[in-house]
Amino acid sequence: MICPHCEKNLLRKERPDHTCSHCRRRYALDPKTNSLGLSDLRVRRILAKVTEGGSIAVTPDQLWYALSRNRLQQRTFAPGCAGSFLFAGLVVGAFGVFIEEVGLLLVSGALLLVSAGFTFARAAGAGRGFPAMSRAAFRTEALAPWQRVYGGLPPGVLDDAPGVPPQAGARTPPGTEPRAVLLCPDRSITAFLIADGLPARYGIAPAADLDAVRALPTRGPVIVLHDADAHGELLVRRVRESLGQRPVIDAGLPLRTVRSLARAVPYRDRDGRPDRETMARLSAYGEFTGEELKWLGKGWRYPLAGMPPARLLAVVARVAEQVTRNADPEQRRAAFVGFMTWPGPTAQDPAGER
Template identity: 35%
Template sequence: MICPRCAASLKGKERAGRVCVRCRKRFALDPAVHGKGMHDLRVRGIAQRATDHGRLKITLTQLWYLSRSNNYAWAGRERKGVPARIRWLVALPVAVALLLSTVLVDGDLAFFAGAAAFLILVAASAMRHRPGVLPGSRIIPSEEMFRGLMTGAWPAAYGDLPAGVFDDARPLPRPRGAGPSRASAPVSRPRAVILCTDRVVSLFLTANDVPGELGAVLLEATGREGPAGHAALVAEALDRLAEYRSALPVVVLHDADPLGVLLAPLIRAAQPDRVVVDAGLPVSAARGGKGVVRLARPNRIADAEQLRTVAGLSEADARWLADGYWSPVAAVPPPLLLSIVERAVQRALTLPPPGPRQAHAHGFLTWPQAPQPPRARGTGRPGTGPSTKEGTSPA
């Protein structure tokens, strides 16, 4: 590998203990030990692009998503056939009984008993069993491994995390202008509300004082897994929104998952006088985009029919979510995510309150299907609905 300190080409024995034999300096990561892509120069370069060369602060979780070398997700599979142990537990005693009966009887009965025993053994050996598999996913390196290296080996080599990266497992760094007891500068008279269902994204926005710069207040509603997740998430969101007047527009920022795509439509139904802009990660981009982090849950949260009728998803997108797949909005490149939030808030501020005459007056924006440079603008296409649909592009 290339030494990240002196750029010398090092063999395995020349970098024992992650110390370069040429410059005698320590480095943090070794691809031969920690896996493909785990190299100081690569991770540092990813951090520089993600922080826009120090302009932004990003979380360690966001850096993990961007630094992944592989990502696998698989659908569930139902069990088919009978397990071999059960087959032979039934087939062998029956076959032995039939063979013993051939000794006790004569003629055709003995022939048929022997033939039946033979057929039972053939059938038992020919039957196949396919065990059931739950939906699942894997990111390489794992979050635990990556976080351990970046909070252990990296500071040991360089003194701290890469510039602009902070550990979201620790107290949030206070941005410029923030009060001594607040993580973000207070907004006395907010113009909009940003409702976020992802804690990592909430920390990212707060660390960069995005709500303060946009004149918005940031609310976090995470809900919980399981069948009751829908009601719990919506109830939590409505409870938090109840503190703010209905004239304030709401920008909903969520993962491409069943709980997220159902949240904005249900808020619109509960508060028809409020402008609601869906700025979550689009399911179509998560399902078909290149370089997207795709995950899968073992438990199904919603069925496809509900996702089609309530969230207005296509058949393919609804089925993808119903099968357990999802994609985190925290995996979107931070500069692009910031651009999308800014545009969504500005869009929400320009929309008049929904009403009978305006129910079909506003279009919705679709975002690029691939990452673009910071502040890049997407393309629009006409649509219907009382508010807009803005989504993030894949990571």
């Protein structure tokens, strides 16, 4: 690996205890000791991309997805085990034939059967989509060592831990009723939007669940932001059923749209597979194809954390602007008479060309 400090190419023996033998400085991540193969330089390189060169800040979960993306595309069930058992089976079988030992031939057959089982499981997709390092593990196995070595999170990464105040205000001015509510169960994404100042900019109150929505002093529209998975699809429908006539806007992620994107990479959470009740409710709505229900039932998902951060900000800002403009009587009247729409492609100067 390359030392992140002196840029020397280090062999394994030249970097004992995460210390460069040339410059004697410690580094945080060694690709040989973590399941994502992370190094300090790789983290910095990927961060430069997802933060648009440092122009925006991202959360640990967004960084986790960006670093896991390639592995999620490649990861399959026991990729090396099938080959290992196949090789061992052939070697044992050849030796058994050479010395005419029946016991070795039986062992060879068993090894070849195991190899075939691994091959079949891999072809069937077993294990595919499970991240090599979970979201929670990323914080302890990658970010914690980084903090110990450098004294803080990587530059451009927000601290979204509970109780840590965001960088920008999330509340509307005192005495002002929120113009809308942003319901997002992903605390990491909510922290990302708050740090950008988006809720405060549009007078929107963030909420983590339905109880929080009901507790807010507003009857304004509810914008629902969710993962493209079984739980997210069900959330939108539960909110609409619970809030009656109150406007509910599904801001995405839209399942069918995201699934059609070649660059979108889904994953599966080992503990997040939907239960039978969830799938039965989704099926009862009659809005999903059998193939979509099967895909959702296996626990596949496209996370909000996987959406390019700059794109996510732009989409949510566009929805927030439209919703708050429609909710504001003054802005509705202004839009009706064309205020803030001039100049347009067909606009003419009443005084003629100048």
